[in-house]
Amino acid sequence: MTASSADSHLSFRRYRSAGFCHAHDHAQIVLPCQGTLEMEVGGRGGRVDAAVAAFVLPGEVHCQRAEGDNRFLIVDCAGGEGAGAPDERMLERLGRRTFLPMTPAVRRLLDFITLTAGNADGGGRNLDGLARHWTPLLLDTLMAEPARPASRLHALLARLEAAPERPWTVEVMARTAGLSASRLHALFREELDQTPQAYVASLRLARVMDQLASTTLPIAQIAYQSGYADQSALTRALRRAVGLTPAAYRRQHGRGQ
Missing domain, CATH: 1.10.10.60 (Homeodomain-like)
Known part of the structure; x- marks a missing residue:
């Protein structure tokens, strides 16, 4: 079952130094739990780390590679009318920015989701149930413009x-x-x-x-x-x-x- 025909889906992933490129028919959010991920999304290069997340548009070719120990929360967003599906306005704004700041609000959501999921890859918990409830809030939080210049922290x-x-x-x-x-x-x-x-x-x-x-x-x-x-x-x-x-x-x- 793909995210384009179902609700949103969460998974924890680790990446290797051997990079690979692919595309899929649903939007995707890449959130940092540990380590750094080098990404190229639609020809734009960037780094996902403690301060930065990434958003990938449906059908957009993206490549990724990582060195050392790493772990990322991947949100495969539903398509069509599925629960947590981003609307056209979200796709346009988030896709235009691609690499998004991990604001305190986004970090708190990530921490909550990670702890609720048992902080284990799969963890025997219903991650899809979490996705249905938290993906819409996560998308709205990522959409929010930073309230002020980059934090002194x-x-x-x-x-x-x-x-x-x-x-x-x-x-x-x-x-x-x-x-x-x-x-x-x-x-x-x-x-x-x-x-x-x-x-x-x-x-x-x-x-x-x-x-x-x-x-x-x-x-x-x-x-x-x-x-x-x-x-x-x-x-x-x-x-x-x-x-x-x-x-x-x-x-x-x-x-x-």
Whole structure:
């Protein structure tokens, strides 16, 4: 069943260094969960990363390749009158822009969808049910023009996304962003509705849940590589966030479960 004749469809994908090109008869949104994806869409080159998403028009030839560990949420939009189908106005505006900013609103939606899906590729959850409910909202959010010029946090957020395991104290984050600690807190509250420390913690947990679901690495190693002092610290953080220990989360969401 293709997205042109059915409701919208969500899937998590990883890409390899061997690039490939193709086209399909439905619109597609590419959202960054981890890593960087080099894309060429209709002859226009760009990069999907922590700060940028991509929109592909129906029938538009696009090529992609990625290096290193990566993971992207792919939204295959319904065609015709299917649930979540973009209308002509959306196709025109989004297709004209192609590479779209990951505004705080878009990032919050992506984080919610990822966590609801179990943060695993498929995860045994009904991703198509999520698509029916969230694709229209996602399209509307992508359509919204940024309310103001590029955020002062843009470069910092990209660095946090790339290496959340680093010892990101408030002082280090403020210095990286060229801001005072108080101004950093104010911008995080204004744009992301959370503190800098909470944002870093959410990035670390997202990485942990991805590795628990998609690898067999020892939990202690995952904890260390994700910036936790030890496995006990990770266990406390994950239990507070989702009510599960790392071992229980892996049993529930690991591949093949």
